[in-house]
Amino acid sequence: xxxxxxxxxxxxxxxxxxxxxxEDWITDYDIERGTRFNDDLELESIEFVKxxxxxxxxxxxxxxxxxxxxxxxxxxxxxxxVGDLADYIAxxxxxxxx
Amino acid sequence: MARILFTVPPLTGHLNPALAVADALTAAGHKVxxxxxxxxxxxxxxxxxxxxxxxxxxxxxxxxVHPQVRGLESVRLFFEDYTLPIAERMLxxxxxxxxxFQPDVMVVDHxxxxxxxxxxxxxxxxxxxxxxxxxxxxxxxxxxxxVEGQYQTLQARYLPPELTVARPDFSPHRVxxxxxxxxxxTQHARIDAPYTFVGPAKGDGRRPVAFxxxxxxxxxxxLLVSLGTVSRDRDTRFFEVMMAALAELPxxxxxxxxxxxxxxxxxxxxxxxxxxxxxxxxxxxxxxICHAGHNTVCEALSRGLxxxxxxxxxxxxxxxxxxxxxxxxxxxxxGKVTPAMAKSLIGQLLATPSLAENAQRLAQDLRAAxxxxxxxxxxxxxxxxxxxxxxx
Numbered sequence: 001x002x003x004x005x006x007x008x009x010x011x012x013x014x015x016x017x018x019x020x021x022x023e024d025w026i027t028d029y030d031i032e033r034g035t036r037f038n039d040d041l042e043l044e045s046i047e048f049v050k051x052x053x054x055x056x057x058x059x060x061x062x063x064x065x066x067x068x069x070x071x072x073x074x075x076x077x078x079x080x081x082v083g084d085l086a087d088y089i090a091x092x093x094x095x096x097x098x
Numbered sequence: 099m100a101r102i103l104f105t106v107p108p109l110t111g112h113l114n115p116a117l118a119v120a121d122a123l124t125a126a127g128h129k130v131x132x133x134x135x136x137x138x139x140x141x142x143x144x145x146x147x148x149x150x151x152x153x154x155x156x157x158x159x160x161x162x163v164h165p166q167v168r169g170l171e172s173v174r175l176f177f178e179d180y181t182l183p184i185a186e187r188m189l190x191x192x193x194x195x196x197x198x199f200q201p202d203v204m205v206v207d208h209x210x211x212x213x214x215x216x217x218x219x220x221x222x223x224x225x226x227x228x229x230x231x232x233x234x235x236x237x238x239x240x241x242x243x244x245v246e247g248q249y250q251t252l253q254a255r256y257l258p259p260e261l262t263v264a265r266p267d268f269s270p271h272r273v274x275x276x277x278x279x280x281x282x283x284t285q286h287a288r289i290d291a292p293y294t295f296v297g298p299a300k301g302d303g304r305r306p307v308a309f310x311x312x313x314x315x316x317x318x319x320x321l322l323v324s325l326g327t328v329s330r331d332r333d334t335r336f337f338e339v340m341m342a343a344l345a346e347l348p349x350x351x352x353x354x355x356x357x358x359x360x361x362x363x364x365x366x367x368x369x370x371x372x373x374x375x376x377x378x379x380x381x382x383x384x385x386x387i388c389h390a391g392h393n394t395v396c397e398a399l400s401r402g403l404x405x406x407x408x409x410x411x412x413x414x415x416x417x418x419x420x421x422x423x424x425x426x427x428x429x430x431x432x433g434k435v436t437p438a439m440a441k442s443l444i445g446q447l448l449a450t451p452s453l454a455e456n457a458q459r460l461a462q463d464l465r466a467a468x469x470x471x472x473x474x475x476x477x478x479x480x481x482x483x484x485x486x487x488x489x490x
Contacts (some may be wrong), residue, residue, distance in 0.1 A: 025434045038169040042433050044415050045170075045238075074244045078171045 005094055010086040013055065017041065017082065020051045033083030055089060063092050100481030101129045103201035105152070105192060105213035107184065108138035110327045111393050112207045112229050115276050115299035117143070118470035119205070119227070119477070128478060133188075133195045133213075142305070150195040152188045166332065168433070172411035173241075176209075177248050185212035189256050192216045202481040208233050211252060211267045218261050223486035225477050226269040226291075230392035231277035231420070232413030234268075234293065235286035265289060271486055274473045277396060280463045283423050294476050297467020298396035307375040311382075314351060318367070319448050320383040322398075324355040324376070325432075326391040329410050331357055336408070336432055337370075340387065343440035344368050350444065352387075353379060385447045387430070390418035399426060400464035404453035406443050408432040425456035 002010075014031045021041070029041075037043045043051075052065040068088050069077070102123055106116045120130045121144075132143060136151035143149060167175055193216050196204070204224040206213035217224035228234060236242055246264050253262045268291040275295050282295075314320060323340055325332065337356040344352050345365035353369045354360070361370040377397060380386070386398040390407040395417055398405055407418035408430040421427035428443050435443075447453065468475070480486060 023431065023434065024436050024439055025431075038171060042168065042431050044409070044419070046419065070240060072240070074170070074174055074240065077240065078169075078174060 003090075006087065006090040009090040009093070010083065012058070013051075013082060013086045013089065016051050016054050016058075017043075020047055020054065031082055033081065033086070035082045037080050037082070037085075038078055052085075055085075059089065059093055063089060065089075068092075099127055099129065100202040100478060101131070101200060102203050102205060102477060102481070103131050103133060103196060103199050104205045105133040105188075105210055106139075106207040106227070107181075107210045108135040109209075110142075111391060112209060112227075113139060113142060114393065115229050115470065115473075116205070116207065116227055118299035119274075119473045122470045122474035123477060126474060126478065128481075131199050131201070133192050135184075150199065152191050152195075154191065156187050156191075158183075158187075168411050169415065170241075174244075176412060177245070181209055181211065182248060182252055184210065185215070185252055186255065188212035189215060193219065196220055196222070203477055205477055206269070208267055208273075211249065214267050214269070215253065215256050217269070218266060219257055221487060223271050223480040223483060224269050225272040225274055225473075225480060226267065227473070228273060228275040228277075230413040230417065231275055231282050232392070232416035234273070234275060234288050234291065235282075235416065236289060237286065237416070265291075271480055271483075272476050274476055276473075277392070278460070278463045278467050281396070281399065281420055281424060281460055283420055285419070285423065294472070295467065296472040296476075297464045297469050298393065298400055299473070300400075300469035300471075307373055309371070309375050309379065310369070313369050314382055318349055318351040319385075321350060321352040321385050321387060321444070321447075322355070322374075322376070322379055322383045323352055323387040324374075324394060325389040325408075325410070326394060328412075329389055330355060330372070332410070334360060336435070338363065339435055339437050339440055341365060341368050342437035343444060346437075346441055347444060350448070353383075387444075387447075389432070390414040390421060392417050395421055396464060399457055399460045402454065402458035402461040404447055404450070404457045406430050406447055408435065424460055426453055426460055427457075428453070 018026050037048055056063050056065055104116055104120055106112050124130050131148040133150045133152055135153045136149055137153055189212050192212055196216055204217045204222050206224055206226055208226050208228045249266055253266055273291040273293050275293055276299055278295050278297050337354055337360055341364055344367060348367055351367050355374050356370050358372050364370050380397055380401050386403050386405040388394045390409040405427045407421050407427045409415040409418040410432050422429055428447060430443055
């Protein structure tokens with residue numbers, strides 16, 4: 001079960017994705033926890049970095065998205081999903097505010 | 099007169115520049131031989147080419163195994179399922195071929211590291227041919243470390259430990275890149291190697307391809323739409339979207355390099371061909387929509403053509419970014435683009451003078467670069483440096 005905090009974080013991440021991509025198809029595209037950045041959204045790395053930077057700016061120093069990514073294997077990076085990113089952010093921000 | 103052994107993978111984008119370089123070396127009187135996967139490449143080489151098959155005892159046809167993957171996953175699979183298996187299986191046959199032909203110099207495509215390992219083991223002077231400038235860039239510490247790990251495993255099975263290096267794929271003697279530094283940009287640091295940037299190969303060596311030139315009208319704006327040889331048959335969605343967009347732009351004519359089965363669906367201003375004389379066609383068009391394959395990008399830019407880049411896999415996202423950063427192209431998301439978006443992008447492509455201006459600025463450098471002739475001179479020069487030869 002995901003907590004309200006996790007759900008809010010997921011919604012915020014999805015919002016940032018839609019705003020960054022800003023193309024006609026993404027308005028109606030279902031973005032869920034399991035949606036993958038590479039395979040499903042076809043995001044280029046530069047776009048992913050923009051989304052990460054926007055989220056980083058939103059949450060400030062409580063997050064270290066780039067450090068989190070650098071601990072991943074190439075297989076994990078390829079399969080990275082919206083839920084993976086949202087869960088990391090939710091965990092990092094919950095610990096920090098607790 | 100030098101004896102020069104070429105080894106390239108069975109991929110069109112890697113073969114074509116090598117053909118042009120070999121052509122220039124042959125014209126200069128050098129003796130060229132090819133160590134290649136002959137079942138796939140024999141009919142693409144000159145009829146009198148001296149060919150040593152690498153696949154005499156290799157039953158596999160080494161196609162791209164996962165044509166559907168995209169992005170970083172294709173980079174991983176290209177290594178794991180294509181480059182490394184080919185490298186391992188060619189090591190012993192190529193070593194035997196090399197001992198038999200006794201080249202003064204080896205010319206090894208960057209994506210055929212088996213050739214690099216044999217040149218290193220035998221202590222021969224050798225040059226690396228790099229057909230995509232994405233290969234020479236440091237991308238991210240994570241990806242770079244993974245690539246080094248892949249090469250480590252490959253070397254451990256063949257080279258004595260004292261010959262093992264972090265990046266065996268780059269020749270310490272000469273690395274010839276078919277691009278220019280102005281297109282490469284400064285976004286990423288480069289892997290350390292002795293580079294010579296020669297621009298697109300230019301010279302030919304390609305076989306003539308028939309084309310209905312009379313179909314092109316004098317009073318239209320013209321586009322070439324191509325996803326390259328690897329992705330042409332990937333799926334038809336992209337081409338269907340392009341046709342839907344182009345149907346609403348009757349003043350534009352477009353040639354789509356796509357499966358001929360789509361011809362029945364094509365509006366009157368779209369011509370479907372499954373193979374085209376790309377260089378001659380580029381001389382006739384006003385813009386290009388492509389996958390940002392390195393050769394297509396350099397060939398189009400050297401004619402000052404602006405483009406829409408719809409990268410899919412391998413090096414394409416990196417090359418697409420170079421074109422966009424240079425101000426000569428617009429981004430299109432290959433698997434998501436809608437007819438409305440495509441129509442709007444095509445409109446922008448043809449109506450934004452700065453795109454063509456930047457393409458023309460890059461064209462000056464690309465045209466001034468020495469191409470296959472310059473590459474041939476670099477290679478011939480290696481033959482005159484006996485100090486590079488390590489063992490008898």
